[in-house]
Structure formats: C-alpha cells, structure tokens
Amino acid sequence: xxxxxxxxxxxxxxxxxxxxxxxxxxxxxAIGDLLRKEIAKKxxxxxRAAAFVVHGKxxxxxxxxxxxxxxxxxxxxFILDGFPRTIEQAGALEKICALDLVVEVDxxxxxxxxxxxxRLVCSGCGAVYGxxxxxxxxxxxxxxxxxxxxxxxxxxxALKVRMASYSKQTKPLLAxxxxxxxxxxxxxxxxxxxxxxxxxxxxxxx
Ligand code: AMP
Numbered sequence: 001x002x003x004x005x006x007x008x009x010x011x012x013x014x015x016x017x018x019x020x021x022x023x024x025x026x027x028x029x030a031i032g033d034l035l036r037k038e039i040a041k042k043x044x045x046x047x048r049a050a051a052f053v054v055h056g057k058x059x060x061x062x063x064x065x066x067x068x069x070x071x072x073x074x075x076x077x078f079i080l081d082g083f084p085r086t087i088e089q090a091g092a093l094e095k096i097c098a099l100d101l102v103v104e105v106d107x108x109x110x111x112x113x114x115x116x117x118x119r120l121v122c123s124g125c126g127a128v129y130g131x132x133x134x135x136x137x138x139x140x141x142x143x144x145x146x147x148x149x150x151x152x153x154x155x156x157x158a159l160k161v162r163m164a165s166y167s168k169q170t171k172p173l174l175a176x177x178x179x180x181x182x183x184x185x186x187x188x189x190x191x192x193x194x195x196x197x198x199x200x201x202x203x204x205x206x
Pocket of ligand 1: 009033053058059081082083084085089153162
C-alpha cells in the first residue's frame with residue numbers, strides 16, 4: 001500500500017497518517033518531521049532547509065527531492081505525509097513509484113485557526129497536543145514528561161504563508177489525482193477515530 005496524505009496545515013493529516021501507519025504496520029514518512037529532525041541536528045540539509053521551514057515556505061526541490069527519494073526507494077508500503085505539495089513533486093514521485101491512494105483531509109479555515117492557537121508538540125516524544133488532547137500538567141507531556149513546545153512555524157504569520165502555498169501550489173493536486181482515479185476526500189472536522197474509520201474503510205475497499 002502506497003498512500004499519500006494531503007491537506008491544509010493543521011487539517012489533521014499527520015495525526016491520521018500516524019494512526020494508519022500503526023494500524024497497517026507500514027512506515028509513516030512525514031517529510032515535515034524529517035526536516036525538523038535535520039534542522040535540530042544542524043545537518044547540512046537541515047541548515048539549508050531551516051529558514052524555509054520556520055517561515056512556512058516550501059523547501060526547494062533541489063534540497064528536498066533526493067532526500068525524499070532516499071526515504072522511499074525500495075519500500076513496498078508507506079504513508080507519505082506532506083509530499084507531494086506541488087505538481088512538479090507529484091511528477092517526481094511518479095518516476096519513483098505508483099501510488100494506490102491519495103487522501104485529502106479537509107478542514108475549514110475557522111477550525112484551523114482554533115487548532116493553531118492550541119497546538120503544542122512534545123519535545124521528547126513528538127506527541128501532539130491541542131483541542132483533541134490536553135496535557136494534565138501545563139506544558140508537560142502526559143506520556144514521557146517531556147516539555148511541550150510550539151512549532152516554530154505555528155505562528156499566524158507563518159500560517160498565512162503556508163495557507164497561501166497550499167492554495168496556489170498544493171490544491172491543484174486534488175484535481176490531478178482525481179483525474180488519475182486515486183483521490184479520496186474525508187472531512188477532518190469529525191472525531192479522530194471516525195475520520196480514521198472512514199479512511200480505513202476506503203483502503204479495505206481498494
Ligand atoms: P508539515 O510538518 O508537513 O506542516 O511541514 C512543515 C514544513 O516543512 C513546511 O511548511 C515546509 O517548509 C517543509 N515541507 C514539508 N513538506 C514539504 C514539501 N513536500 N516540499 C517542500 N517543503 C516541505
């Protein structure tokens with residue numbers, strides 16, 4: 001199963017991708033998470049990507065494509081979260097492998113704003129907190145007791161850039177994958193478990 005998850009920032013695609021990967025026992029390749037790790041490590045790729053990520057801009061393909069290719073080449077199954085984000089990236093992906101399904105998790109602008117105001121990420125284990133799950137102790141992870149922090153690009157200014165990039169560069173992918181008969185849309189405004197159920201039902205029907 002080769003699956004791509006698409007959606008606006010904070011639509012819940014990362015949450016759904018992680019749950020699906022666990023359920024199906026296949027790798028979850030979240031390009032944003034991988035980039036943030038490279039940035040934290042201060043690797044050469046991390047250093048080149050940092051300014052783009054912090055400001056919510058897409059990292060140029062010259063930096064990201066070979067990195068991505070290394071992560072998926074030879075894998076029989078994966079859930080790709082955050083890639084492709086442009087028609088050019090979709091073309092590059094097609095040269096590497098054929099996809100089985102592309103899921104768009106849809107969400108309104110109003111809910112995205114609410115989620116932005118409440119999202120925190122554990123600096124230890126990466127668990128995501130927000131409207132759906134609160135920390136029992138302020139800024140402390142329920143699971144690993146790590147410190148909860150805000151993602152550097154979870155600011156109103158960066159969200160504006162990320163939304164603009166989604167509308168201009170990523171949204172055309174919806175029609176692109178519809179034409180290929182690979183597209184499935186699900187509302188990301190319902191309970192996490194219900195969204196997950198709907199995606200799983202679609203996968204089973206393939
Ligand atoms: P995400 O965690 O998916 O919200 O991604 C965080 C940031 O990583 C984005 O705002 C971009 O700066 C960068 N990024 C993630 N995926 C891509 C991609 N496919 N192409 C270029 N940049 C990306």
